[in-house]
Amino acid sequence: MTGNPVHTALWPAPLASGPVEATVTVPGSKSVTNRGLVLAALSSEPGWLRRPLRSRDTLLMAEALRTMGVGIEETVSSATSGAGSSPDTGEAWRIIPAGLHGPAAVEVGNAGTVMRFLPPVAALADGPVRFDGDPRAYERPLHGVIDALRTLGARIDDDGRGALPMTVHGGGALDGGPVEIDASSSSQFVSALLLSAPRFNQGVEVRHVGRALPSLPHIRMTVDMLRVAGAAVDTPESGGEPNVWRVSPSALLGRDLVVEPDLSNAQPFLAAALVTGGRVTIPDWPRRTTQPGDALREIFTDMGGSCELTDEGLTFTGSGRIHGIDVDLSEVGELTPGIAAVAALADSESVLRGVAHLRLHETDRLAALTKEINELGGDVTETEDGLRIRPRPLHGGVFHTYDDHRLATAAAIIGLAVEGVRVENVGTTAKTLPDFPDLWAGMLGSPAGAAPVRRG
Structure with missing residues (x-):
């Protein structure tokens, strides 16, 4: 039987006490x-x-x-x-x-x-x-x-x-x-x-x-x-x-296709490097791809990090500073929740544009991000086609996910820097990223579902 396992218990998002250093193998796209x-x-x-x-x-x-x-x-x-x-x-x-x-x-x-x-x-x-x-x-x-x-x-x-x-x-x-x-x-x-x-x-x-x-x-x-x-x-x-x-009528050929890693699902792990000033490597990052997630290389670099693409994969390194960004995300709207989470931790205002269509996704992502970040002390306002995010000191609290996998991973990103973030129904990540809590804990070197991480 297929289906999303129900995990409505509140998941304590682990708090990183130092720079993340990890290699994370992301499942296929x-x-x-x-x-x-x-x-x-x-x-x-x-x-x-x-x-x-x-x-x-x-x-x-x-x-x-x-x-x-x-x-x-x-x-x-x-x-x-x-x-x-x-x-x-x-x-x-x-x-x-x-x-x-x-x-x-x-x-x-x-x-x-x-x-x-x-x-x-x-x-x-x-x-x-x-x-x-x-x-x-x-x-x-x-x-x-x-x-x-x-x-x-x-x-x-x-x-x-x-x-x-x-x-x-x-x-x-x-x-x-x-x-x-x-x-x-x-x-x-x-x-x-x-x-x-x-x-x-x-x-x-x-x-x-x-x-x-x-x-x-x-x-x-x-x-x-x-x-x-x-x-x-x-x-x-x-x-x-x-x-x-235009597509002409024809017979399609059976092929042998190797599925690329899901670059959009790599987002929270790259964000962890940016938020903590650490370094994360994603193996097998393709040199040429049509996946929207490839835009993260440029977007997160503009927000304060740097990246290197080699035959082994992509290594992203945070600088210890997070900068706000003014960016049109119309072609890569699925990245908006993770970018909004990082922007809420930045040192200056961000404007995310071109994503009015996110109101019709798994949930109304613009309304959900606004409500949930603001309830942690943030200052997010909806615009006609996106979000304006003014960083404020954040505090712990429950982050509701509305059965939306990208809301859950956005909450985990914030939880790296804000103690006491508890994520409702983290199991919704199984929609596209199975075993996310285990992958996240593995990146941090902690047991899945453990209390906030503190590492020397």
Whole structure:
């Protein structure tokens, strides 16, 4: 059974008494794992995902694909030779495509990738596929995907909500073709259509109409992974029209993909180096990546640290000072909670801009960050599209997470410098970062869940 374990007890965030010195191996990227699962499921031959992330979101994606007929075998791979092999070792998932079918019931939890990427897949299935999820999932926008799929020929019952729960009545195929959508509330609307588009009879032409698109790196990730799987994609960056993406119909190839570490999940550990004036190394940090988390190198350097990227990974070193920052985070909105946490400990004001869409994420992240940091003594105000953070002396207290994994890790960052921070439901981090309390304690050299750390 997949699901987020319930840990509602208050977790005492460990207090660092000195500079952190650690190497932290971060699990694989959720974004890459879930895109890789969808593309492999739609391929014409079996493929592999090496070092996949095992978290609530990815296990929900895998189980959903299984309910529609896809074979996913979890193995521990070793160095082998021959066709389809990889020199990589470690956990691997073998994905075996099959005829997609209903009736099926998909549990999305509160995973944006599952609730948005899989309705187009379900439209290709033969039979009805029912989608349901956590209560918060009912509040997250799906209209962009639902309306687009109807334009492209799908039949969907959602009682006019533009949200969960809903049923996609798959007809075994989808016409595809041109469609206009407003994806200003989530770039996942675009990625959702592009990922399945090679299997549409006419492919797809997605034209975004509306305000500026958030999280463009995630669309670039989708495009790169489609091309690796053999799809022909025309994008604005490759000379196409602005805000238009075209995918031609084609067979997708089964690939052997090694999943990169999740760079956004590396954020709290890099922040620990910045907050404590220490040094943290993240092994296997890629030299080239479409992951938004790569922006941390520049952002955290601007806030007072320095970094070095080598063949071994990324080493980030804090200077002992934290500076405020004025930054547009529209392309990397998921980094906002961690940056806000660091900014609350800085020596000058910060302005975080371009992230109005965070009000529609796992929770209203702007309202939550404002409330929780202020209740610890901070001075945070919401703006039209972000946050203004004026550092103040902080004190201990309960930091509520609203079932949002990035709120929990933001609280842990503050807890490094503020004694007595207690984090409600730290278990919500299992959504994308399994065993976070153990990783955090390991970084600090302390038992998980222990009282605040004091090291000489």
